[in-house]
Amino acid sequence: MTVLFLCRQNAGRSQMAQAFFERVAPRGWVGVSGGSSPAAAIHPIVVDVMREIGIDLSGRLPRKVDAPMLAQADRVISMGCDDPAVCDYPGRKVEDWSIEDPSAKPVERVREIRDEIRARVESLAAGLSREEEAAR
Numbered sequence: 001m002t003v004l005f006l007c008r009q010n011a012g013r014s015q016m017a018q019a020f021f022e023r024v025a026p027r028g029w030v031g032v033s034g035g036s037s038p039a040a041a042i043h044p045i046v047v048d049v050m051r052e053i054g055i056d057l058s059g060r061l062p063r064k065v066d067a068p069m070l071a072q073a074d075r076v077i078s079m080g081c082d083d084p085a086v087c088d089y090p091g092r093k094v095e096d097w098s099i100e101d102p103s104a105k106p107v108e109r110v111r112e113i114r115d116e117i118r119a120r121v122e123s124l125a126a127g128l129s130r131e132e133e134a135a136r
Contacts, residue, residue, distance in 0.1 A: 001028055001029045001030070001074045001128075002029070002030050002031070002032060002072050002073050002074050002075075003021060003025075003029065003030075003031050003032075003073065003074065003075045003076075003077060003124070004031075004032050004033070004034065004065070004069055004070065004072075004073035004075070004076045004077070005017040005018050005021070005031060005032070005033040005034075005077050005078075005079065006033070006034060006035065006036070006065055006076065006077065006078045006079065006087075006094070007033075007035055007078065007079040007080065007101070008035055008036055008037055008080075008101070009035045009037060009038055009039035009062060009103070010033055010034050010035030010038045010039070010062035010063055010064075010065075011035070011038070011039035011041065011042045011043050011046070011062045011103070012042070012043045012046045012101060012102045012103060012113075013079035013080070013099050013101065013102065013113070013117060014033035014034065014035060014079050015033055015042055015046065015057055015060060015062070016046060016050060016057075016113075016114055016117045016118075017031070017033065017077070017079065017117050017120075017121055018031040018032060018033040019050060019055050019057060020055075020117060020118050020121040020122070021121050021124070021125065023055075024121060024122055024125040025125055025128075026125060026128045026129045026132060029125075029128060032069060032072075032073070033063070034063045034064060034065030034066070034069050035062055035063070035064060035065060036064070036065060037064075038062035038063055038064050039062045040062070041061070041062070042057050042058075042060055042061075042062065043102060043103055045102065045105075045107060045110050046102055046110065046114075048107070049107065049110050049111050049114050050114065052111075053114075070092055073092075075095070075124075076092055076093070076094045076095065077094070077095045077096075077097060077124075078094050078095065078096045078097065079097055079099045079101075079117075080096065080097070080098050080099050080100070080101065081094075081096045081098070097120055099113060099116060099117060099120075100113055102114075
């Protein structure tokens, strides 16, 4: 089972969400991320604030979301539909978390965004676990 996290550049929000999901995902679930217009690299400030909490994103590269990623995803979550290309996938329901883009924000705000993403991902993982329990 796969959760696909989306944002425009795949250089901040969706990368953080994927990293958090990898840590708390229920058994059998994986997280992937992509962007409609990937940046050349993850935003350095995002790498820094994630490193502060023991998560190293320095080796990751932004990826463009493509048809196979969408096809394999059981859940698709946008960090913010500020770009119609991020949320407009015919035939796919995209859940929008409306999280502010950390690009060019002060470090204090990027930490707040990181913490908001972590809380939402932890809630998502807990909900998926409850759904699996109920299905048994």
